[in-house]
Amino acid sequence: MSLWNKHAIFERNSIILILGVLIVISIGGLVEVLPLFYLKSTIEKVDGVRPYTPLELAGRNIYIREGCYNCHSQMIRALRDEVERYGHYSLASESMYDHPFQWGSKRNGPDLARVGNKYSDDWQRRHLHNPRDVVPGSIMPGYPWLAKTELQASRISQDMSVLAIEGVPYTSEMIENANVDLKAQAADDDAGAAALVKRYPKAAARAYGEEKGVVTEADALIAYLQMLGTQVDFKIYDDKANLR
Amino acid sequence: MSIAPHDPSPIDAHTGTATTGHEWDGIRELNTPLPRWWLYMLYASIVWAFGYMIVYPAVPLVSSYTKGLFGWSARRAVAEELAALTAQRAPMVNALAAASLTEIEKDPKLLSFARAQGKAAFGDNCAPCHGAGGGGAKAFPNLNDDDWLWAGTLEDISATLTHGIRSADPQARVGNMPAFGADGLLKPAEVSAVADYARSLSGLAVDAKADLKTGAKVFEENCAACHGPEGKGIQEIGAPNLTDQIWLYGSDKATVVEGINKGRGGVMPNWGGRLDAGTIKALAVYVHTLGGSGG
Known part of the structure; x- marks a missing residue:
């Protein structure tokens, strides 16, 4: 009786069949996914990538809530046409604090991995309100309520605590000051701006919205969009050290 | 139902094809072989997969992974493609870099190159605010007319592109319309x-x-x-x-x-850090030919 005839055992016992299927599928998963956790070359060492500020994180939550990832990717692939259009290809380290990552797989709209500082805050505001006001041929829906809805950020420090468990280096100082930092980043000349920048280098603190004293959902989302892809300085980043 | 794995007569009398040997209430299952061409394609693709694993990066190891015979990497490949592109464009890009903005506009060959490169860069970077043809939108200036907020000479356009307007660049163009009403300056x-x-x-x-x-x-x-x-x-x-x-x-x-x-104060980002000098030069020429003024 050859080995081929052993399949009768699997065909006659459903539990053994399920276990067999599980083992075969997990081999594929383990071989493809597990090495990414221990291979040091997976994530490049770069300077400048820091965790999101509370305001950016709140904006990111809105980005996820509104399903922006359904039409926008955040992944510039290492292909000539993409680098020519969007800038340097995305590095793994640029999304190492993303849980979940927003790489996306659909591009009804353009890639957003390096949209930070590409357009003015005013443009982002008008564009979110009604994209056709600034881009006549756009098929993106308008999000006019974002600028009218005050940001509910009372739980932002809890979000940060959870991310800290997942490995994002939020310190207890950052988590304690979450709401102070959030307010400081959303206004011009806030007294807390210096402390914010000390905790989150290069964080841009300014009034993202038109209404003074109120932080709207649009403000948070714009703060998030305006920092996307701006953390790594590609003038000093060494491409050749990270060829793979 | 009975299963007889060792049926003594596994060949089906009507078709001449082997049966699986199983029998259900007198019905036997034919064991028609896979088409040969299909089977050989399957074997060939398995052999191909092993070849692929040897030639390209494939197998994760303890602290590294197999690099493959060619040492191929996606990042090196794109770097080489971009280098080839730079080399291909080099003669014209260098000519563009060496020429002053005014010389470019006088040389038809340089001008058409700068305009073509400028137009492509404009579509990627400027069109969302200033419109596909530079027609502008509410709060974003029309670049086709002769009216310039910050002067429309080639040098001025180039400076605006490089440093931006009310941007983070320390050399950005600044100038603010005060909020006369909101700040109580006027009744x-x-x-x-x-x-x-x-x-x-x-x-x-x-x-x-x-x-x-x-x-x-x-x-x-x-x-x-x-x-x-x-x-x-x-x-x-x-x-x-x-x-x-x-x-x-x-x-x-x-x-x-x-x-x-x-008050009013539109912001234009500084493109100096994002786009290279040649692209900014080409953009300045392109925008200037849309509706620039003076030399």
Whole structure:
């Protein structure tokens, strides 16, 4: 009786069949996914990538809530046409604090991995309100309520605590000051701006919205969009050290 | 139901094909072999997969992974493609870099190259605000007309592109329209009067009851410093000409009053760090040919 005839055992016992299927599928998963956790070359060492500020994180939550990832990717692939259009290809380290990552797989709209500082805050505001006001041929829906809805950020420090468990280096100082930092980043000349920048280098603190004293959902989302892809300085980043 | 794995007569009498040997209530299952061509394709693809694993990076190891015979990497491949592209463009890019902006506009070959490169870069970077053809939108200037907030010479356009307007760049163009109403510099009645006066400068019809006399006085005391005594604007500080028919935000009274109350100050990002010098030069030439002024 050859080995081929052993399949009768699997065909006659459903539990053994399920276990067999599980083992075969997990081999594929383990071989493809597990090495990414221990291979040091997976994530490049770069300077400048820091965790999101509370305001950016709140904006990111809105980005996820509104399903922006359904039409926008955040992944510039290492292909000539993409680098020519969007800038340097995305590095793994640029999304190492993303849980979940927003790489996306659909591009009804353009890639957003390096949209930070590409357009003015005013443009982002008008564009979110009604994209056709600034881009006549756009098929993106308008999000006019974002600028009218005050940001509910009372739980932002809890979000940060959870991310800290997942490995994002939020310190207890950052988590304690979450709401102070959030307010400081959303206004011009806030007294807390210096402390914010000390905790989150290069964080841009300014009034993202038109209404003074109120932080709207649009403000948070714009703060998030305006920092996307701006953390790594590609003038000093060494491409050749990270060829793979 | 009975399963007989060792049926003594596994060949089906009607078709001559082997059966699986199983029997259900007298019915036997034919074991028709896979088409040969299909089977050989399967074997060939398995062999191909092993070859692929040897030639390309494939197998994760303890602290590294197999690099493959060719040492291929996606990042090196794109770097090489970009280098080839740079080399291909080099003659024209170098000529562009060596030539002054005015020389470019006089040399038809350089000009057409700069315009083509500028047009592509414009579509990727500038069109979202200034429109696909540079036509602009509310709050984002039209680049096709002869009206320039910050002067439209080649050098000026190039400086605006590099450093931006009210951007994070320390050399950015700055100049702010104060929030006269919101900051309490003017009373609502004064704002209304000066709005009427400002609209009258470009010949717009104003309400018969408008107090143009007060408006003129308020204008002289508050606005003339930047917009000029005649309201013709000062390009060094980006103060727009109020006597022409071009209105960035709209010419109706409510919009003008809003501007005086809250102030205005559009932001243009600084492209110096994002785009290379050659692309900025090409963009300056392209924008200048749209509606630039002077040399």
